[in-house]
Structure formats: structure tokens, C-alpha cells
Amino acid sequence: xxxxxxxxxxxxxxxxxxxxxxxxxxxxxxxxxxxxxxxxxxxxxxxxxxxxxxxxxxxxxxxxxxxxxxxxxxxxxxxxxxxxxxxxxxxxxxxxxxxxxxxxxxxxxxxxxxxxxxxxxxxxxxxxxxxxxxxxxxxxxxxxxxxxxxxxxxxxxxxxxxxxxxxxxxxxxxxxxxxxxxxxxxxxxxxxxxxxxxxxxxxxxxxxxxxxxxxxxxxxxxxxxxxxxxxxxxxxxxxxxxxxxxxxxxxxxx
Numbered sequence: 001x002x003x004x005x006x007x008x009x010x011x012x013x014x015x016x017x018x019x020x021x022x023x024x025x026x027x028x029x030x031x032x033x034x035x036x037x038x039x040x041x042x043x044x045x046x047x048x049x050x051x052x053x054x055x056x057x058x059x060x061x062x063x064x065x066x067x068x069x070x071x072x073x074x075x076x077x078x079x080x081x082x083x084x085x086x087x088x089x090x091x092x093x094x095x096x097x098x099x100x101x102x103x104x105x106x107x108x109x110x111x112x113x114x115x116x117x118x119x120x121x122x123x124x125x126x127x128x129x130x131x132x133x134x135x136x137x138x139x140x141x142x143x144x145x146x147x148x149x150x151x152x153x154x155x156x157x158x159x160x161x162x163x164x165x166x167x168x169x170x171x172x173x174x175x176x177x178x179x180x181x182x183x184x185x186x187x188x189x190x191x192x193x194x195x196x197x198x199x200x201x202x203x204x205x206x207x208x209x210x211x212x213x214x215x216x217x218x219x220x221x222x223x224x225x226x227x228x229x230x231x232x233x234x235x236x237x238x239x240x241x242x243x244x245x246x247x248x249x250x251x252x253x254x
Contacts, residue, residue: 004099011106018080029072029118033065052189059131063214064187066119066147073115074151075175077107078158085166100253104245108152115151116144134221143214149234150210156241163248181207206233
């Protein structure tokens with residue numbers, strides 16, 4: 001057990017050092033969410049109160065930017081894993097006594113930490129532009145935790161594709177599939193204003209509950225029901241994606 005912890009620690013550090021060596025890849029995870037945040041607020045901010053009763057549209061949109069950044073940050077491990085496979089470094093790791101599960105957990109924890117940093121920056125920019133935080137300072141910490149857990153859980157999907165296929169094009173699907181999930185959630189308007197079919201899709205979409213849990217902390221304050229639903233949705237994603245990643249690892253090392 002101690003060996004696993006030490007190996008996960010070292011591989012997590014390696015994952016984080018890779019980001020420093022490839023800053024261009026990381027910049028997009030800050031720029032794209034903030035760009036869409038600014039454009040969406042600029043387009044709908046002046047009509048949101050009349051259209052669907054949202055006074056502070058900056059606060060309403062902030063969780064969308066956070067989840068976009070989190071999904072982008074969580075895609076790094078998949079592409080990095082493909083690079084390791086293509087260069088033969090992954091095979092070298094298999095020749096060491098490193099426990100196999102560490103190869104997955106090191107990447108996942110690296111993505112989780114990366115997502116926390118991305119979220120902190122996005123929250124800071126949002127605070128400057130008046131999003132506020134009804135849940136106070138602890139609310140900021142709660143959102144960082146939720147975002148980090150979401151990043152860790154979501155990264156398992158892309159990592160599973162990377163291990164199974166070894167293809168960079170396929171590994172990018174882990175990030176691309178997030179956009180349908182985001183647009184099938186109450187990202188731009190409350191769910192009550194959706195058409196029946198879209199409201200149904202949003203109701204069965206786990207991203208909806210993560211989004212609403214973060215949004216409640218910013219707009220309303222502490223809502224334990226929505227925070228609990230967000231944690232449950234993250235747990236569901238982890239329960240699906242983690243076994244997929246481990247099965248893909250087993251296939252790769254068989």
C-alpha cells in the first residue's frame with residue numbers, strides 16, 4: 001500500500017511537471033472558458049432578467065466556465081498517456097515494479113490538481129467582474145473541491161480511450177463529448193424554460209446536478225440538497241469512468 005502511495009505521488013508530480021513544459025496546451029483551458037463566459041454574458045446579460053428572471057447573469061454563467069475549464073484540464077492525461085505509449089515510455093514503466101494501478105491514479109490525481117488551479121483562476125476573474133459568492137469564502141473552497149473531484153472523475157473516460165486505442169485523435173473524444181453534456185444541461189437558462197424533451201434530457205444528465213450545485217453556492221448560498229446532488233453526480237461519473245480506465249489498463253498490459 002505504501003508503495004502504491006509513493007508511486008502515485010511521484011507520477012502525479014511528473015504529470016504536473018509536464019504542464020510546465022507544455023504551457024501552450026494549458027493556456028487554452030483558461031482562455032476558452034473565459035472567452036465563452038464574456039461572450040455569453042455580453043450577449044444575454046442585459047435580457048436575462050426579463051427573459052428568465054436571472055438578475056446576475058455573470059454569477060449564473062460562472063459554473064459553466066468552471067466546468068468548461070475542468071473538462072479541458074481533465075483531458076490532459078489522455079493525450080499525455082498516448083504520448084507515453086507512442087514514445088515507448090509506458091512500456092518502460094511496465095518493466096519497473098511500479099504497481100499498475102499507479103499508472104492510472106497518478107494521471108488522474110494530476111488532472112484533479114490541475115483542474116483546481118484552473119478553477120481558482122476562473123473564480124478570481126469572475127469575482128473581478130462581479131459574480132459574487134453568496135456562500136462566502138467557504139463557498140469558494142467548496143467549488144474548488146467539487147471541480148477537482150469532477151476533473152478527477154471525468155478524466156477517467158479520456159484515459160480509458162487513450163489506453164484502449166493509443167490514438168491521440170480518439171483520446172480527444174473525452175473532451176469533445178463534454179460539450180453535448182453541457183448543452184443538454186441548464187447552462188444558459190433555467191431548466192423550467194426548456195422544451196419538455198430538453199428538460200427530460202437535462203434531468204437525466206449528471207452535468208446538470210454538478211452545474212446546479214456550483215450555481216447554488218454562488219447565487220443562493222448553502223443549499224445542502226443541491227450540493228449533495230452534485231457530489232452524487234460526481235460519484236456516478238467516477239463509478240462509470242474509473243472501472244473503464246482500469247479495464248483499459250488491463251487490456252493494454254495483458
